[in-house]
Amino acid sequence: MPHISRLSTMVAVCALLSLLPGIGSPGNARAQVYTIGATGFPSAIRVAIRENNASGEPDPRGRIIYVTNVNFDQYCRDVLPNEWFSNWPVASLEAGAIAVKMFAWYHHLHPVTVDNFTFDVDNTVNFQTYRAQSDQPSTDQAYYTTRNLAYVKANKEIFELNYRAGYENSPNWQYRNAQKMSQWGSQYLALQGRTPIQILEFYYTGRMLLTIPGVGRG
Amino acid sequence: MPSVYKLTIQRVGAVVCACGLLIFWASSVQACTDPLITVEAQAIHTLKSAATQPQINSNDRQSGTDKSPAQNAAPAPAGGSNSSYDPGFTGKGYGNLRVKVIDGRTLKPLEGAEVVVMETEKRYRTDANGLTPWIQAPVIRSARFRFLVNELHGQLNLISYKNGYRDSVHMGVRMNEGGVTKTTIWQYQITGEDKRVEPILYIEPYHRLWLIQLADRFRRPSQIGEGYERP
Numbered sequence: 001m002p003h004i005s006r007l008s009t010m011v012a013v014c015a016l017l018s019l020l021p022g023i024g025s026p027g028n029a030r031a032q033v034y035t036i037g038a039t040g041f042p043s044a045i046r047v048a049i050r051e052n053n054a055s056g057e058p059d060p061r062g063r064i065i066y067v068t069n070v071n072f073d074q075y076c077r078d079v080l081p082n083e084w085f086s087n088w089p090v091a092s093l094e095a096g097a098i099a100v101k102m103f104a105w106y107h108h109l110h111p112v113t114v115d116n117f118t119f120d121v122d123n124t125v126n127f128q129t130y131r132a133q134s135d136q137p138s139t140d141q142a143y144y145t146t147r148n149l150a151y152v153k154a155n156k157e158i159f160e161l162n163y164r165a166g167y168e169n170s171p172n173w174q175y176r177n178a179q180k181m182s183q184w185g186s187q188y189l190a191l192q193g194r195t196p197i198q199i200l201e202f203y204y205t206g207r208m209l210l211t212i213p214g215v216g217r218g
Numbered sequence: 219m220p221s222v223y224k225l226t227i228q229r230v231g232a233v234v235c236a237c238g239l240l241i242f243w244a245s246s247v248q249a250c251t252d253p254l255i256t257v258e259a260q261a262i263h264t265l266k267s268a269a270t271q272p273q274i275n276s277n278d279r280q281s282g283t284d285k286s287p288a289q290n291a292a293p294a295p296a297g298g299s300n301s302s303y304d305p306g307f308t309g310k311g312y313g314n315l316r317v318k319v320i321d322g323r324t325l326k327p328l329e330g331a332e333v334v335v336m337e338t339e340k341r342y343r344t345d346a347n348g349l350t351p352w353i354q355a356p357v358i359r360s361a362r363f364r365f366l367v368n369e370l371h372g373q374l375n376l377i378s379y380k381n382g383y384r385d386s387v388h389m390g391v392r393m394n395e396g397g398v399t400k401t402t403i404w405q406y407q408i409t410g411e412d413k414r415v416e417p418i419l420y421i422e423p424y425h426r427l428w429l430i431q432l433a434d435r436f437r438r439p440s441q442i443g444e445g446y447e448r449p
Contacts, residue, residue, distance in 0.1 A: 057423055086426065087394035129426060133318075134400040152436060164449055165430050178449035183427060 001026060018105075041215045042072040042108045047130060048119035058125040069156040071133075072108070076101050077120075077135035078142050079128045083163075086136040089190035090166045092183075093142035097201040098151050099161040099181055101143070103128060105189045106160035148215045151207050152201050161204060176203050240269035243420035254444075311372065311395035317342070317350045319378050319386075331380040331405065359394045370428045377417075378403045387392060390422035 016177055045071050051062040070078075076097065080086075084096040107127060108120045114213040121127035153159050166182025174184035181203040189199045197209055222427040319331040327348025335340050335355055357372035372393040380387045383405040391401045401422070408415055424432075430447065437443060 056421070071443075082426070085427065086392075086399075087371070123294045125426070136400055137398040165427050165447055166449075167447075168431070175449040182449070208250045 010194050018055040022145075030152075033155075034158045036150050036152055036157065036158065036210050037213055039109070039158060039214055042105060043109050044069045044071075045072050045104055045121060046077045046111065046119040047075065048117055048122040049151065050122055050124055052077050058089075058122075058124045060122075060126045062124075064115055064117045064122070066119050069163060072104070073082055073143070074135070075130065075148070077106060078132055079104070079130050079137040080143060081136040082131055083121075084139065086138045088187045090138075090142060090197060091196045092186040092190035093139055094146050094196035095181065095186050095190075096183065097139070097146045097164075098149060098200060099163050100128060101147070101162075102151055102158065102161040106158055109158060109211040112199050132183070138155055146196065147217050150210045150212050151204065152210055154208060156210065159207075161200075163203075171202070176205075179204055222305065224347075241335075241437060272375070292436040295366045312354050313372070313393040313395060314358050314398045314401050315353040315374070315391070316398075317344075317376060317378075318351070318400065318402045319344045319348045319350075319380070320402060321407060328380055328383070328405055331378050331383075331403075333403070334377045334379070336375040336377065357395050370425060370431075376401070376403065378405055380397060380405055382408050382413075385417040387417050387419045389419070390424075392425070 046067050048067045050060065051065050053059040053062065069090045078098055079100050084092070084093055096198070100182060104121060111118055113119075121130070121164050122132040127152050150158070151161060161181065162179070163181040163183055164175060166175050166184040168183075168184045169188060171186065172182035172185035175185060181200070183202070184201050190201060194202070200207070200209070234369060240355065247358070315335075319328045320326060321328055327344070327346070329344055329346045331344045331346065331348070332341055333344065333350050335353065337356060337358060340353075342353060343430045344350055355374055357373045358374065372395075374391040374393050376388040378388065384407075386403050386405045388401065388403045391399060393399055404418070404420065406418060433443070434446060437446070
């Protein structure tokens, strides 16, 4: 008889657990999907500032000193010239501007907590290289030209556009296979006359370009 | 004179001669093996001379009255034996620069600060918005790495002065030919708590894409380090 009562207790507990949200088989756990149209354009982003290494550069493994709230447009403008060369062709910069923005937007929607600091991105290559007040006219122009555009999954889901340096004078096919944009590759393709959209299409397959409702270029 | 003294004098004479020869040899070797320093110094001198002449306006440049790169290149190093070395000192190149000076603590613009472009020794004053006028500034690509990896941008050095503030030395401003560059200098007010007042230094970092290329340039399979980038 004690066995029967234990069994009934276990069944009851399991039934209760299955009713609780978020607990169950992994297949039932679904991350929230953020889509264009249903998700507002960010006005600000939380940037964790990490301590500098001995040579005065932010250390990707350094202690987080503080988290600062930065205007989202300003953040993207202060990232782009540190990730792309500001004298590269316009098409390369515009493709880069869309990638920088989508990367930041995705992480704004998926913040992390490290050492009791909650933030969206940090100022190092853990996310994107950010230096306050480092924006340049050519990269600013590329950002604002593409500000109202989003490059998203086919179901309009906002997803990070990842990128890496890659190698000079090559389209960097291996990066296309990995679904990451090569920065040098974007420059190469721009010099070949490709448009920003063609560059994005080359590296990220199965995505589409959308206009963000209610977001202007200014 | 005793032979011992004669021998000593001869030895001292030989040592003096040897030292003289050594100094002469060292100075000639220095002159031959240090073309970078020589060329940079000559080129900077050329730039300074150019800076004292009337500014080239953009129309002149467009109409081709500016010197061609070949005409304006720094003289080749003496000897000309090191054919792989190309100083590539593009003194012909100019970019457009505008500097903003702000208070490092309040982040508000500083009016009346004096910004000096070290390479040209020209001075510019900031307006009410903390901005200098647009500056036609030279694009100087360092010869140091030229024969190893292309310098992907030139660099300029600035100093900003403002009464009541620490001097700010701002090095490595990235410049490109025909490009437009903005940069911001932070200045810090001198307070009563400052025991020792010295200039502030800020060095703009090299671009990460260039650093990757530089590291790859010397990488060998025997010590691959972080390795070549893979997506």
